[in-house]
Each structure stands twice: as structure tokens, then as C-alpha cells.
Amino acid sequence: MVPRGENGISSMEIIDREACMGSGNCLHWAPGVFGLDDDGVAIVSGDLLGNEENVRLAAKNCPTRAIRIEEFYG
Ligand code: SF4
DSSP states (O other): OOOBOTTOOBHHHHBOTTTOOOOOHHHHHSTTTEEEOTTSOEEEOSOSGGGHHHHHHHHHHOTTOOBOOHHHHO
16 A cells, blocks of 8 residues: 555655655654655655645755645645
8 A cells, every 4th residue: 555644645755665765854844744665665745735845845955856846736
């Protein structure tokens, strides 16, 4: 089952699981929004809507550009 964040947004819609290298940077930039699953791949575990600025920073600083938020935030 694909984990979903508090807004019901599937992690698959935001995280490119093939691109994610599990660095954990996104957990630093957007604390409480991202987590790592048992495979060490980033998941959305918190609220994307209330943390837009931090999520944008996380996407910008992801070393593999694995966070795709353009379609979510516009
Ligand atoms: S910063 Fe990017 S590569 Fe690192 S865990 Fe998050 S999504 Fe994956």
C-alpha cells in the first residue's frame, strides 16, 4: 500500500521513488512532512498544505530532484 499524507496525497504523486536515494535531506528541510519508509525511500507523512514553504525548500535541496511538487502547488 502506498502511504498517504494527512491530505490524502499519495506519496507516489510527489516522490519519484526511483530517483530518491534516501539521503533524508527532506526530513531536515520540511520536518514532520516527509519520512522514510522501510526501504529507505522518502514518503509524505505530514501535511503538504500547511508547509508549502518548507516543502519547496525540500524539493529545491533534494540531491536527486526526486520531489515533484509542481502539479500539487502549481
Ligand atoms: S531529499 Fe530527495 S533523495 Fe533525499 S530522502 Fe528526500 S526525496 Fe529522497
